[in-house]
Amino acid sequence: MQATEDLIRNVVAEVIKNLGAGGLGAKAYAAPKSFAGRYGVFTCVDEAVAAATEAFERLSERTIEDRKRIIDHIRRISIDQCVELGTAEMNETKVGRLKHKIEKLETLGRRTPGVEFMRSEVFSGDHGLAVIEHAPFGVIGCITPITHSLPTITGNAVSMIAGGNTLVVNPHPGGKKIAAEGVRRFNEAIYKDLGIDNLICVITEPTLDTANNIFKHRGVKMICVTGGPAVARAALNSGKRAVVAGPGNPPVVVDETADLDRAARCIITGAAYDNNLLCIAEKEVFVVESVFDKMMDAMDRAGALRLNAREVDAFTKVAITSVGEGEHKHDVPAKEFLGQDAAVLARGIGKNISPDVELLFGETDETNPFVPVEQMMPFVPFVRCRNVDEAIAKAKFFEHGFRHTAIIHSNDVRNMTKMGREMDTTLFVKNGPCMASLGLGGEGYLSFSIATPTGEGVTTPLTFTRERRCSLIDDLRILGKATPTPPLEKHGVSETKGHTR
Numbered sequence: 148m149q150a151t152e153d154l155i156r157n158v159v160a161e162v163i164k165n166l167g168a169g170g171l172g173a174k175a176y177a178a179p180k181s182f183a184g185r186y187g188v189f190t191c192v193d194e195a196v197a198a199a200t201e202a203f204e205r206l207s208e209r210t211i212e213d214r215k216r217i218i219d220h221i222r223r224i225s226i227d228q229c230v231e232l233g234t235a236e237m238n239e240t241k242v243g244r245l246k247h248k249i250e251k252l253e254t255l256g257r258r259t260p261g262v263e264f265m266r267s268e269v270f271s272g273d274h275g276l277a278v279i280e281h282a283p284f285g286v287i288g289c290i291t292p293i294t295h296s297l298p299t300i301t302g303n304a305v306s307m308i309a310g311g312n313t314l315v316v317n318p319h320p321g322g323k324k325i326a327a328e329g330v331r332r333f334n335e336a337i338y339k340d341l342g343i344d345n346l347i348c349v350i351t352e353p354t355l356d357t358a359n360n361i362f363k364h365r366g367v368k369m370i371c372v373t374g375g376p377a378v379a380r381a382a383l384n385s386g387k388r389a390v391v392a393g394p395g396n397p398p399v400v401v402d403e404t405a406d407l408d409r410a411a412r413c414i415i416t417g418a419a420y421d422n423n424l425l426c427i428a429e430k431e432v433f434v435v436e437s438v439f440d441k442m443m444d445a446m447d448r449a450g451a452l453r454l455n456a457r458e459v460d461a462f463t464k465v466a467i468t469s470v471g472e473g474e475h476k477h478d479v480p481a482k483e484f485l486g487q488d489a490a491v492l493a494r495g496i497g498k499n500i501s502p503d504v505e506l507l508f509g510e511t512d513e514t515n516p517f518v519p520v521e522q523m524m525p526f527v528p529f530v531r532c533r534n535v536d537e538a539i540a541k542a543k544f545f546e547h548g549f550r551h552t553a554i555i556h557s558n559d560v561r562n563m564t565k566m567g568r569e570m571d572t573t574l575f576v577k578n579g580p581c582m583a584s585l586g587l588g589g590e591g592y593l594s595f596s597i598a599t600p601t602g603e604g605v606t607t608p609l610t611f612t613r614e615r616r617c618s619l620i621d622d623l624r625i626l627g628k629a630t631p632t633p634p635l636e637k638h639g640v641s642e643t644k645g646h647t648r
């Protein structure tokens with residue numbers, strides 16, 4: 148039905164174009180081109196932005212109820228097809244763990260806030276009523292990481308469409324096929340039900356050039372970047388309004404009052420999730436001296452596998468490598484271990500361990516590169532500290548000022564408060580695994596784009612909206628009996644009556 152309408156529209160446009168260019172002697176008429184039927188899959192940035200712009204115009208004519216119906220299709224596919232899509236993502240990206248790839252899609256489908264998160268604010272007072280509504284920006288350009296290729300697109304799509312926007316995505320090249328397949332499925336279902344195509348557009352051969360074209364494109368009204376330091380910098384320098392979900396290196400502090408067995412279970416749950424790919428995942432642990440050895444025992448009891456000092460040294464040599472020259476030289480995780488299972492990491496130093504082990508850990512000092520580097524693999528260094536003040540100071544230093552995520556295990560409210568104040572991070576978790584701060588085991592809502600340098604925090608539909616205020620002066624407040632002083636008189640402005648200027 149809708150496809151027929153699109154066909155008719157294209158034919159009519161073509162006829163008008165031919166008339167305009169020929170018989171009537173008029174100027175050449177630029178036919179409005181429809182991209183319906185492409186299901187959001189594009190090689191060319193200009194075409195993708197044009198299609199997303201067309202989709203935005205059509206979405207703007209629809210009701211909030213229609214937005215909900217659109218989002219319900221994304222949710223349904225994400226939940227019902229999580230095994231198939233999660234497996235395809237795992238096979239393509241080759242990082243992380245299958246179980247978690249599947250779980251992330253299902254959870255995002257269920258828990259990402261949608262249109263129910265949209266709300267207007269009202270100021271009602273002596274001088275009438277002001278309503279603040281949240282309007283869309285238009286087409287949003289998104290850059291997504293390899294660590295959660297389809298999940299980031301799914302979460303962004305739900306939030307952005309709930310806010311009335313459409314999106315053009317430049318995925319990480321290592322996850323481009325699953326990105327395109329997910330987007331194709333979402334759009335096809337939406338188009339067949341509601342007759343709007345290309346609400347989510349994806350570039351099938353993403354490069355740095357296509358990312359830059361999206362950054363610079365006049366049709367792109369806002370940028371949302373989820374990734375590491377280079378892309379975060381590029382987005383901040385783009386000259387466009389940017390929501391930047393940047394890198395983290397979340398430290399954990401364990402003090403002498405902590406429940407050590409609980410702390411160990413939480414650290415394993417968070418740090419081993421998807422083989423430590425989460426930007427919020429526990430990356431290094433600072434433990435006060437008086438409970439250090441007991442904490443290491445608790446990690447053993449909870450099922451993590453401890454490397455001895457010689458093994459830690461050997462593993463550090465193979466798993467961390469240097470890139471860049473001169474002042475730009477810095478350590479990064481070695482690609483072959485990124486997001487791999489603990490057993491693969493152990494094999495790197497000739498150690499055979501059970502495939503059931505989720506996390507490796509070991510004692511290091513702070514000079515070990517695993518402490519400053521965002522390793523994104525399931526090995527976590529534990530550093531001995533004299534007291535909680537030293538632990539917090541080191542945590543702050545090695546978080547690098549990203550102000551992303553920090554975690555404490557403690558039963559001393561003063562220590563918690565001190566660390567919270569010192570770290571000044573977007574997420575601060577107490578006595579839980581990192582993901583509890585995204586509503587997965589804790590309170591609050593979920594998103595996989597946590598805007599740190601630009602400050603929007605855990606993104607929601609409202610993140611992707613502009614405020615618009617609508618004011619009615621002196622009327623529609625239905626409370627109270629007194630007639631208020633007219634505001635214009637009060638401010639010394641005389642009203643003009645009976646004539647026009």
Ligand code: NAD
Pocket residue numbers: 290291292293294317318319320355358359373374375376377378381391392393394395425426521595596597598599
């Ligand atoms: P990455 O930075 O290598 O790539 C992210 C995306 O940016 C990819 O699409 C990549 O192609 C693109 N990109 C990289 N450099 C670019 C440049 N100069 N210009 C334009 N585009 C560029 O990161 P990754 O390995 O895919 O993902 C892991 C990183 O993302 C980690 O640092 C992690 O902390 C971060 N991350 C942050 C969040 C968050 O919510 N804050 C969520 C997930 C991941």
